[in-house]
Amino acid sequence: MTVISTERDADQLTLTFVAEFAAPVERVWQVWADARQLERWWGPPTWPATFEVLELAPGGRASYYMTGPEGEKSRGWWRITAADEPNRLEFEDGFADENGTPSDSMPTTTAVVTLEATATGTRMVTLSRFTSLEQMEQLVQMGMEEGMRQAMGQIDALLA
Amino acid sequence: MVADQLADEEWDRLFHALSDTTRRDIVLQVMRQGQSISTLARRYDMSFAAVQKHVAVLERAGLVHKERRGREQHVHGAPVVLHKAARLLDSYELIWRHRAQAIDALLAEEET
Numbered sequence: 001m002t003v004i005s006t007e008r009d010a011d012q013l014t015l016t017f018v019a020e021f022a023a024p025v026e027r028v029w030q031v032w033a034d035a036r037q038l039e040r041w042w043g044p045p046t047w048p049a050t051f052e053v054l055e056l057a058p059g060g061r062a063s064y065y066m067t068g069p070e071g072e073k074s075r076g077w078w079r080i081t082a083a084d085e086p087n088r089l090e091f092e093d094g095f096a097d098e099n100g101t102p103s104d105s106m107p108t109t110t111a112v113v114t115l116e117a118t119a120t121g122t123r124m125v126t127l128s129r130f131t132s133l134e135q136m137e138q139l140v141q142m143g144m145e146e147g148m149r150q151a152m153g154q155i156d157a158l159l160a
Numbered sequence: 161m162v163a164d165q166l167a168d169e170e171w172d173r174l175f176h177a178l179s180d181t182t183r184r185d186i187v188l189q190v191m192r193q194g195q196s197i198s199t200l201a202r203r204y205d206m207s208f209a210a211v212q213k214h215v216a217v218l219e220r221a222g223l224v225h226k227e228r229r230g231r232e233q234h235v236h237g238a239p240v241v242l243h244k245a246a247r248l249l250d251s252y253e254l255i256w257r258h259r260a261q262a263i264d265a266l267l268a269e270e271e272t
Binding site for chain 2: 008015017021022027037042045128136
């Protein structure tokens with residue numbers, strides 16, 4: 001059972017997302033650190049991710065692409081700014097062009113992930129920080145829209 | 161939760177309104193300070209009519225509103241903008257909810 005709480009700050013453009021998992025911290029770290037596991041959940045349902053590079057160490061990077069429903073590809077990168085296995089991970093997440101070169105014009109978000117042990121498993125806290133309202137809009141607009149619509153549909157169905 | 165979400169047509173209007181670079185910039189400009197349409201036209205080197213068209217699209221999306229000041233039309237960021245921003249964060253939250261569900265499924269799979 002996943003217990004979730006969220007806190008958003010529209011002025012600071014941050015979203016704090018808390019989830020609890022019934023697995024030890026070391027195991028939850030693996031869903032981040034193992035590319036094959038990471039790509040099973042990082043992309044929205046209609047845009048699965050494929051990680052070609054994943055180096056979870058300070059100064060490390062990740063390179064990935066997400067494949068859309070029409071076979072179109074959206075490339076992204078991470079720049080790891082802090083990593084303390086298995087408790088803490090900080091990275092910048094941005095879009096890239098078709099060669100994997102980071103794009104300056106595309107939105108970048110900063111993520112801080114902390115994993116802490118609880119009596120029943122692991123609490124994962126993810127803080128996402130957007131650099132501007134415009135970038136946030138752009139991010140939500142790009143490729144994420146379909147996934148969001150799906151998610152909303154599912155929530156609708158749950159509440160019906 | 162559902163009541164707090166944007167309706168489909170609201171999403172469409174919002175995304176359409178923000179899909180254009182000039183319109184996004186207009187929103188950012190008028191959020192800081194109200195601007196006349198002629199000031200905006202000078203800023204973008206566009207005709208008065210072209211800017212007016214952009215402003216109309218933004219107005220329909222609820223992002224800005226117009227106010228007549230003498231002979232000038234002033235454009236302001238609507239207070240609703242911040243509210244929309246909050247809703248956009250909600251959308252990002254949904255992405256994370258999805259991810260947490262998928263992680264949960266992944267973890268459960270290995271237990272069996």
